[in-house]
């Protein structure tokens with residue numbers, strides 16, 4: 001949590017710097033000190049600024065001003081939100097831009113549009129203003145004066161910031177603009193799904209472009225966009241799903257209450273036996289208060305025998321009705337920092353809702369499918385979010401072993417083919433480009449052909465795992481090809497990207513899996 005530093009408040013909103021942003025200031029300061037690449041004849045970068053002290057002074061001043069511009073961009077969002085009465089918790093600046101954290105992102109297309117557009121709007125205005133001032137300064141101080149260069153560079157960067165943020169990809173502002181527009185044409189969830197898939201497509205294209213142009217920063221940004229798009233989709237799904245669920249559907253109606261006259265020794269025994277962290281205190285079906293382990297532990301051991309629950313319980317009772325929404329309950333619990341809420345109907349205690357109940361509901365929601373139906377009826381819970389036919393999704397460890405085996409085999413194949421074509425002896429620089437392409441085709445082809453035809457590579461056969469569709473059916477050649485072509489992204493940084501995605505995903509899917517709709521499961525049970 002403590003990865004960001006609060007630097008002050010603007011309009012009453014705390015502005016924080018994430019450590020990655022501090023790193024980017026150095027990166028930008030150094031980068032723009034070397035850069036000199038006029039755009040349409042307008043100077044961009046301090047590469048030709050002299051003398052050297054002035055160059056670095058201006059370059060780092062530029063980096064700090066750029067950070068101020070990003071903060072202003074975020075202020076643009078916050079200002080519109082404020083006008084609509086939404087409160088902003090904080091603004092955090094990360095290396096890829098700012099993020100405003102606010103309560104209740106509204107599900108109102110017009111409002112979302114205005115809010116999303118305000119940030120790039122601010123960047124655009126700053127950009128244009130700087131360019132206009134650049135022309136003034138150019139006439140007054142000369143085109144090569146460092147101050148003139150500062151204005152033009154800031155202007156160009158802000159315009160780039162505007163365009164970049166308007167990319168129609170979550171979590172970019174453009175993704176929100178796109179969703180708000182789509183939401184006027186179709187249901188909100190469909191609009192979110194559409195906008196998220198467009199965002200993912202964008203991220204993949206950007207990643208491929210970054211890969212071939214060697215732009216590491218572009219690759220990292222592509223990765224963040226991909227994660228951001230998935231996250232937005234997930235959050236929206238959960239929210240919409242929870243909205244359809246009432247407290248009654250997820251609470252535990254089997255409530256154990258304790259009488260106020262029970263002493264703390266007895267309560268300790270009960271807590272150890274039933275492993276509950278707290279109990280409602282009731283007498284004659286009337287709720288008097290709540291008692292938790294924490295209340296109990298405040299009393300020294302020696303006094304617990306003589307102290308009753310009634311002495312230590314909290315009498316301030318927050319409760320909720322069974323017909324209120326799960327979302328309302330979640331907000332109440334978050335705001336009041338409660339772990340459990342008694343559910344009261346007509347003055348009677350009918351159940352208790354714990355954070356665990358809510359988390360379980362959210363897990364079911366993110367499992368996809370027709371949730372609220374099965375959920376409400378209390379059926380089909382087991383099948384939600386579970387792998388096909390009860391098989392287990394396979395994680396990073398075994399898949400890594402399988403991958404290493406496959407890589408060794410491919411290595412052997414390539415060496416054999418290489419020596420047959422006669423390139424094995426050549427120095428790396430001498431190898432023609434098409435040989436590189438051939439190796440790439442062999443690499444991807446090995447995986448795609450084997451998985452497409454039998455669901456397993458040799459590595460997967462040895463480790464007894466298998467690729468199947470999300471529905472448990474064998475995959476076709478098409479899926480195998482998509483799944484494996486995307487190794488060019490999953491395989492980045494020695495498969496770090498794939499590993500992170502598998503680790504973060506409910507179904508342990510890397511990028512190739514989520515696009516091709518495939519999962520990796522244990523192989524044995526399949527032969528039934």
Ligand SMILES: [Zn+2]
Pocket residue numbers: 073074077119120165173
């Ligand atoms: Zn923005």
